[in-house]
Amino acid sequence: MDHSEAVRFLGLLLAILASARMVGYLAQRIGQPAVLGELVAGVLLGMSVLGLVDAHDKVLYFLAELGVVILLFEIGLETDLRKLLHVGGAAAVVAAVGVVLPFVLGYAVCIYLDWGNLVAVVVGASLTATSVGITARVLSDLGRLQDRESQVILGAAVLDDVLGLIILSIVAGLAAGQEVTPLLVAGTTAKAFGFLLGAVVLGTLLVVPLARWKPLGGLAGTTTTMLAVMFALGFAWLASLAGSAAIIGAFAAGLVLAKVPQTHQIQQGVSYLAGFFVPLFFVLVGAAVDVRVFDPTNPANRQTLLAAGLLIVAAVIGKFAAGYAPFRFHGRKSIIGAGMIPRGEVGLIFAQMGLSAAVFDAATFSAVTAMVMVTTFIAPPLLKFLMARNGRNAQSPSGLDQRQTPSETTAPGTE
Amino acid sequence: MDHSEAVRFLGLLLAILASARMVGYLAQRIGQPAVLGELVAGVLLGMSVLGLVDAHDKVLYFLAELGVVILLFEIGLETDLRKLLHVGGAAAVVAAVGVVLPFVLGYAVCIYLDWGNLVAVVVGASLTATSVGITARVLSDLGRLQDRESQVILGAAVLDDVLGLIILSIVAGLAAGQEVTPLLVAGTTAKAFGFLLGAVVLGTLLVVPLARWKPLGGLAGTTTTMLAVMFALGFAWLASLAGSAAIIGAFAAGLVLAKVPQTHQIQQGVSYLAGFFVPLFFVLVGAAVDVRVFDPTNPANRQTLLAAGLLIVAAVIGKFAAGYAPFRFHGRKSIIGAGMIPRGEVGLIFAQMGLSAAVFDAATFSAVTAMVMVTTFIAPPLLKFLMARNGRNAQSPSGLDQRQTPSETTAPGTE
Numbered sequence: 151m152d153h154s155e156a157v158r159f160l161g162l163l164l165a166i167l168a169s170a171r172m173v174g175y176l177a178q179r180i181g182q183p184a185v186l187g188e189l190v191a192g193v194l195l196g197m198s199v200l201g202l203v204d205a206h207d208k209v210l211y212f213l214a215e216l217g218v219v220i221l222l223f224e225i226g227l228e229t230d231l232r233k234l235l236h237v238g239g240a241a242a243v244v245a246a247v248g249v250v251l252p253f254v255l256g257y258a259v260c261i262y263l264d265w266g267n268l269v270a271v272v273v274g275a276s277l278t279a280t281s282v283g284i285t286a287r288v289l290s291d292l293g294r295l296q297d298r299e300s301q302v303i304l305g306a307a308v309l310d311d312v313l314g315l316i317i318l319s320i321v322a323g324l325a326a327g328q329e330v331t332p333l334l335v336a337g338t339t340a341k342a343f344g345f346l347l348g349a350v351v352l353g354t355l356l357v358v359p360l361a362r363w364k365p366l367g368g369l370a371g372t373t374t375t376m377l378a379v380m381f382a383l384g385f386a387w388l389a390s391l392a393g394s395a396a397i398i399g400a401f402a403a404g405l406v407l408a409k410v411p412q413t414h415q416i417q418q419g420v421s422y423l424a425g426f427f428v429p430l431f432f433v434l435v436g437a438a439v440d441v442r443v444f445d446p447t448n449p450a451n452r453q454t455l456l457a458a459g460l461l462i463v464a465a466v467i468g469k470f471a472a473g474y475a476p477f478r479f480h481g482r483k484s485i486i487g488a489g490m491i492p493r494g495e496v497g498l499i500f501a502q503m504g505l506s507a508a509v510f511d512a513a514t515f516s517a518v519t520a521m522v523m524v525t526t527f528i529a530p531p532l533l534k535f536l537m538a539r540n541g542r543n544a545q546s547p548s549g550l551d552q553r554q555t556p557s558e559t560t561a562p563g564t565e
Numbered sequence: 566m567d568h569s570e571a572v573r574f575l576g577l578l579l580a581i582l583a584s585a586r587m588v589g590y591l592a593q594r595i596g597q598p599a600v601l602g603e604l605v606a607g608v609l610l611g612m613s614v615l616g617l618v619d620a621h622d623k624v625l626y627f628l629a630e631l632g633v634v635i636l637l638f639e640i641g642l643e644t645d646l647r648k649l650l651h652v653g654g655a656a657a658v659v660a661a662v663g664v665v666l667p668f669v670l671g672y673a674v675c676i677y678l679d680w681g682n683l684v685a686v687v688v689g690a691s692l693t694a695t696s697v698g699i700t701a702r703v704l705s706d707l708g709r710l711q712d713r714e715s716q717v718i719l720g721a722a723v724l725d726d727v728l729g730l731i732i733l734s735i736v737a738g739l740a741a742g743q744e745v746t747p748l749l750v751a752g753t754t755a756k757a758f759g760f761l762l763g764a765v766v767l768g769t770l771l772v773v774p775l776a777r778w779k780p781l782g783g784l785a786g787t788t789t790t791m792l793a794v795m796f797a798l799g800f801a802w803l804a805s806l807a808g809s810a811a812i813i814g815a816f817a818a819g820l821v822l823a824k825v826p827q828t829h830q831i832q833q834g835v836s837y838l839a840g841f842f843v844p845l846f847f848v849l850v851g852a853a854v855d856v857r858v859f860d861p862t863n864p865a866n867r868q869t870l871l872a873a874g875l876l877i878v879a880a881v882i883g884k885f886a887a888g889y890a891p892f893r894f895h896g897r898k899s900i901i902g903a904g905m906i907p908r909g910e911v912g913l914i915f916a917q918m919g920l921s922a923a924v925f926d927a928a929t930f931s932a933v934t935a936m937v938m939v940t941t942f943i944a945p946p947l948l949k950f951l952m953a954r955n956g957r958n959a960q961s962p963s964g965l966d967q968r969q970t971p972s973e974t975t976a977p978g979t980e
Contacts, residue, residue: 156626159627163798167794171795212624215575371837372837372840375837376582376840380579383578383582387572387576419837419840422786422837423838423841
């Protein structure tokens with residue numbers, strides 16, 4: 151990188167941060183979560199509109215990756231493991247049904263469209279994803295992370311992310327023409343769940359007593375925060391190496407550090423890093439949208455739009471119905487279903503895999519991408535709408551959630 | 566960037582942050598500023614030792630660039646413009662003598678070594694640089710940013726950075742065989758100083774009243790911090806575009822925001838971002854060192870080491886003597902001279918320019934690089950030593966400087 155390139159990146163970073171803030175603020179003004187505005191800012195900056203932000207740029211991609219890692223770490227820090235385990239049964243049911251049902255519906259749509267068996271499997275798989283990042287951020291924006299419904303969503307979304315990785319490795323094998331044995335599936339599954347379990351148990355046994363060690367209590371806030379961030383990056387890195395996902399590792403690190411005496415100090419410090427990095431992730435997700443796919447005046451798009459429409463219906467119904475799966479859970483099941491709808495970056499990874507393995511042609515890729523985008527964009531306003539109707543259960547946002555403090559919620563005009 | 570590359574960067578980032586913390590901590594344990602440890606960590610991780618960190622990597626380079634921008638913003642926030650202007654005369658004299666004297670001495674060494682006129686000019690120019698980043702960080706590590714000597718160093722170092730840019734553009738013109746007219750020199754000079762002056766004056770007139778606007782007072786700390794960081798990135802970007810340097814723009818932004826009611830809130834928030842980004846810069850400066858140049862068992866190095874030795878003497882004497890130039894300034898002039906010695910990344914930019922313009926051969930490049938490295942590494946312990954002797958003038962570190970709080974200074978063992 152030479153000097154002029156560094157200058158260009160500085161300008162680009164500024165454009166991303168400023169537009170994310172601005173459009174995020176406008177979204178809040180019309181009563182929507184800020185994340186919706188950040189996604190829209192990304193679409194505007196992306197290659198198909200202003201052409202400023204290339205979602206595949208190496209530097210921006212890595213900054214965005216750091217953003218989602220820090221977001222999941224922050225969410226983990228706010229999550230009470232006991233509460234999460236308490237709703238674990240319901241979350242597991244939602245996750246399982248939320249994988250099987252969208253897969254079957256997506257598969258059926260493809261067979262109806264006469265797309266062939268392999269294409270139907272990969273499309274079905276791309277419908278199983280849940281973007282824990284989008285969902286968690288919306289819940290955080292709304293100050294509702296501590297609701298029981300939110301705990302179910304969070305647990306199910308994390309499980310879905312693990313399941314999604316398993317499905318991705320199996321489907322990638324199928325797409326490459328490999329034989330997929332039950333042993334391979336079992337091994338992948340054991341690895342993915344094993345890491346999450348092992349990280350939380352070992353981390354808790356080792357880190358919680360260490361954090362009570364007296365000299366560590368006297369550290370400056372910046373030092374404690376950086377040690378915590380390095381712990382999260384370490385877990386994220388190990389999770390990636392172990393065949394799980396970086397964000398699962400970061401979430402596990404957050405769960406562990408949610409139980410140390412310095413939790414509040416760490417939450418505060420991380421909120422500043424999150425303020426910088428997290429919007430970069432959502433802007434890059436938005437920048438991956440190619441709005442030209444949605445142009446109905448182009449005849450080539452009509453078949454794609456029809457397919458996309460059917461897939462969107464399958465994707466929404468599949469996840470929404472999954473929210474009603476845990477019969478014994480008392481709470482607003484519509485909220486759970488709505489929280490599982492956004493496919494976000496996870497859906498894009500599936501679509502990209504299908505394209506690069508030459509299973510998808512351009513039209514199929516566009517239809518799947520459109521499904522990912524629509525499910526991602528409808529979830530924030532839908533959750534907001536359903537939660538507003540459910541106001542009586544509202545809890546006040548925790549001290550951590552400084553992205554939207556109570557004063558900002560009640561009087562957005564003062565910002 | 567694909568998935569495996571993102572994982573590799575995550576591991577690399579972790580290695581950089583962790584080793585910077587660890588070696589920085591060890592440096593503090595032996596009574597040295599943490600920045601010295603971070604530079605050493607960089608040398609160890611660099612291509613000539615462990616081979617992990619490539620200083621020219623695009624992603625790391627940009628993160629490091631953000632690090633030095635945030636550092637100078639942080640330093641600007643801690644700087645009282647009136648105090649700085651109060652010692653402005655002394656700073657200007659130090660800057661001027663600190664450019665002329667090292668240039669003349671470096672030129673003389675080259676002529677003595679029979680290196681030719683053009684080489685002598687470029688080598689002389691590379692001796693004029695001062696790394697405001699290294700110096701400011703050492704003063705901050707030692708909790709002495711508010712000393713009068715420190716204000717002179719800071720002012721002179723900033724002026725030197727501006728002068729350095731002017732010299733760089735002139736010398737680059739000479740190296741490329743262009744004619745350098747007085748008009749060109751005057752234009753470059755006007756642009757460089759004009760930006761600094763214009764940014765501070767306009768910024769103060771516009772931003773300080775705006776910051777007192779009531780609704781802005783009720784913002785969350787993370788929001789205020791991010792607005793301030795965007796302001797700094799904007800100034801850094803504009804400075805680059807205007808032909809000045811990004812760090813000059815960031816410093817000017819800090820000077821402006823040092824006068825708003827939210828300064829303390831911003832300082833606190835920025836300290837968390839600095840804890841993440843700033844070490845990346847110093848590790849990358851360290852990683853640019855090729856230790857093989859210093860191997861005396863290789864006969865090819867001996868001539869280079871002799872030349873480097875002479876250049877180091879010229880570089881140290883030139884800047885150290887400049888500290889004694891302001892006759893009417895009352896204070897420890899040895900501290901001022903010592904503070905001007907490190908060439909850091911600015912010296913490397915000159916060396917790189919000489920190499921890429923084919924003015925330097927490999928041996929000359931190595932000698933200049935060795936001069937840059939030695940001056941960079943001796944400045945932190947030298948300043949620490951001179952300041953310890955000058956303890957009676959010490960002021961307590963400001964609340965901002967959380968990298969080394971009083972408790973850490975007195976009892977490093979508790980960390």
